[in-house]
Amino acid sequence: MKRVAGGGIVALISIILIAGRMADAGGSRVQDLGPISNATEAVAIRDAFEGSVRVHGEAARTLSTDQFVTVFINDGRFPLTAKQAGLVSKSKPEASANAGYLTYMTAYFEQWQRGAQALTRIEAARARGAAPALADTAIFASARTDPWVKPTFEYKSINASPDASLATLEAVGDGQIYRVTMVKSNGRWYVAAENNTPLT
Amino acid sequence: MGRVLRPSAFSVVLSLVLGLAIAGSNVLPAAATGSYNRSAAHSYADTWSSNVSVLRNPAYNSAGNDNDCQNFVSQVLAAGGYQAHAGFSWDCNGAWWFDGGNYTQSDSWMNNGCFNTFASYHGGDFQYITSQPSTLSEGDFFFMDLDGAGAPTHSRSIVGMGWAVDSGNWAMLIDQHSNERWHQEWNYLLPGGTPLWSWHVIW
Numbered sequence: 505m506k507r508v509a510g511g512g513i514v515a516l517i518s519i520i521l522i523a524g525r526m527a528d529a530g531g532s533r534v535q536d537l538g539p540i541s542n543a544t545e546a547v548a549i550r551d552a553f554e555g556s557v558r559v560h561g562e563a564a565r566t567l568s569t570d571q572f573v574t575v576f577i578n579d580g581r582f583p584l585t586a587k588q589a590g591l592v593s594k595s596k597p598e599a600s601a602n603a604g605y606l607t608y609m610t611a612y613f614e615q616w617q618r619g620a621q622a623l624t625r626i627e628a629a630r631a632r633g634a635a636p637a638l639a640d641t642a643i644f645a646s647a648r649t650d651p652w653v654k655p656t657f658e659y660k661s662i663n664a665s666p667d668a669s670l671a672t673l674e675a676v677g678d679g680q681i682y683r684v685t686m687v688k689s690n691g692r693w694y695v696a697a698e699n700n701t702p703l704t
Numbered sequence: 705m706g707r708v709l710r711p712s713a714f715s716v717v718l719s720l721v722l723g724l725a726i727a728g729s730n731v732l733p734a735a736a737t738g739s740y741n742r743s744a745a746h747s748y749a750d751t752w753s754s755n756v757s758v759l760r761n762p763a764y765n766s767a768g769n770d771n772d773c774q775n776f777v778s779q780v781l782a783a784g785g786y787q788a789h790a791g792f793s794w795d796c797n798g799a800w801w802f803d804g805g806n807y808t809q810s811d812s813w814m815n816n817g818c819f820n821t822f823a824s825y826h827g828g829d830f831q832y833i834t835s836q837p838s839t840l841s842e843g844d845f846f847f848m849d850l851d852g853a854g855a856p857t858h859s860r861s862i863v864g865m866g867w868a869v870d871s872g873n874w875a876m877l878i879d880q881h882s883n884e885r886w887h888q889e890w891n892y893l894l895p896g897g898t899p900l901w902s903w904h905v906i907w
Contacts, residue, residue: 560897587853595854615854616899623832630827641797641824645899650836652896679893702850704858704883704893 537663537672546662549671552693553684554657560609561652561678567620569613577694578604579687585699591615605697619645657682679704740905745784745843749861752779753879753886755869765807767814769882776881777845777859778802778813784843786829786907789822796821816856820847820901829907837862837890837902838876846902848894856901858882862890 540546556575563569580602584592588608593600595618596611603611622640629636657677664671671686671693685697752759753776760766767775782788782802791799791810796818799810812822823830833839837846842864847856860878868875868889875889885892 557896564897564899585852587851591852591854612852612854619899623834626824626832636824636827638797641821644824644832645901646832646834648836648896648900649834650838650891655896678897679895700852702858702893702895704848704850704895 537665537670540662540664540668540671542664542668545664545668545671549662549664549673549686549693550657550659552686553673553675553682553695554654556684556695557655557678557682558652563613564648565652567613567617567647569610572606572609572613575695576606576609577687577689577696578602578606579696580604582685582687582697584608584697605695615643616645616647619643620647655679676703739785740843740907741783741785742841742843742905745780745861746863748783749776749780749843749863749879750886752776753861753881754884755886755888756884758884763804764802765809765814767882771814772881773859774816774819775809775814776879777861778809778819780843780845780861780879781905784905786905789826797825798822816847816859819859820856823903829905831904831906833902833904835902837900840876840890840902840904844902844904846890846900848898848900850895850898860885860890863887868892 540549552575559571559575563571582604583589584603584605588605589600589603592603592608592611595615596603596607599607599611622637623644623646626636626640626644629640655678657675660674660676662671662673669688671688673682673684673686675682675684680703681701683699683701684695686693687696688694752761758769760772761779764775764779766772778800788801789799790801793799793808793810795810796812796815800812800819800822802809802813810818812818824832833844837844837860840846840862842862844862845859846862847859849856850858858880860880863877863879865874866877866887867873868877869887870892871889873889877887878890878892879886880888
């Protein structure tokens with residue numbers, strides 16, 4: 505939540521307008537944010553973002569979601585994209601109401617885990633000369649086995665709210681244009697939304 | 705241009721007749737009887753891919769500039785001699801074909817997820833590989849999920865070891881459509897967190 509810094513009515517109105525715009529636009533509106541001027545905060549934002557990329561990449565090799573709570577967060581101001589919401593409703597329907605990015609990432613990897621289990625069943629069926637189950641052929645998957653390589657990012661922009669509680673960044677690297685919304689909670693930055701464009 | 709491809713003689717009538725049988729049987733195919741020509745597959749992939757321009761073989765339909773990846777992989781497989789599987793066009797488990805007479809094709813010919821399912825259902829023709837795609841061979845292929853929806857949305861054709869255009873490294877190379885790539889490293893611009901589905905042709 506935004507902190508009201510002063511008692512002036514103009515400042516109060518501004519904050520209300522900013523909060524209203526963010527809520528209305530579901531986090532995609534960033535024009536109320538400006539280029540970050542606090543170098544220390546900028547480093548913290550970049551580190552948190554790159555940490556989330558590392559956790560994501562490592563999870564692709566282990567299928568473990570244990571570290572997700574350290575880098576992703578649910579924030580009701582930033583709803584999921586249609587595809588992300590669709591995956592949650594399919595993979596984790598009980599959590600689809602008001603699902604945020606942490607829920608989406610968890611649901612994505614839980615589906616991936618189920619895919620790995622399906623692959624095991626497919627291989628077992630094949631070993632005994634039977635047809636694999638249709639449901640398994642539709643979802644099977646396996647963990648990545650290539651080593652994760654730390655990507656290099658070219659940062660296009662890092663913008664932050666005046667109170668440094670909300671930030672957006674755009675960076676190119678890891679085969680994507682990352683467009684990330686980050687929020688600060690208890691002094692720590694988390695990824696609250698991503699809407700990336702693959703360059704593959 | 706205008707290269708003639710072997711599976712194009714497939715007829716709609718044959719497709720429907722055989723489709724009824726295959727769709728109804730719902731079993732693994734008989735043991736492979738063909739012999740996949742990896743060199744021919746590789747040659748086709750190299751001929752119809754580019755880093756600088758959009759190449760589309762007019763003998764086939766095109767899925768456009770943005771969605772032609774699986775269409776390209778299917779063409780490469782066909783060039784290697786992998787034979788069509790008759791069936792209803794929507795039958796991802798059983799059907800994979802292109803009808804050159806009518807310019808129609810099965811869903812699996814164009815759709816990544818559908819062909820991934822087809823491959824999983826034809827264990828006598830394709831072997832799922834859990835090791836990284838750099839262990840594949842020319843003429844093989846792999847899928848990835850690029851839109852975060854949890855299913856394959858993009859595919860690449862493996863063309864074997866060579867010098868990668870962009871990095872200059874000696875590496876396992878790929879060709880692909882959409883985006884257009886020729887002789888790039890297998891993991892070129894590949895996000896580190898996306899799932900992969902890798903297939904070795906054993907047909």
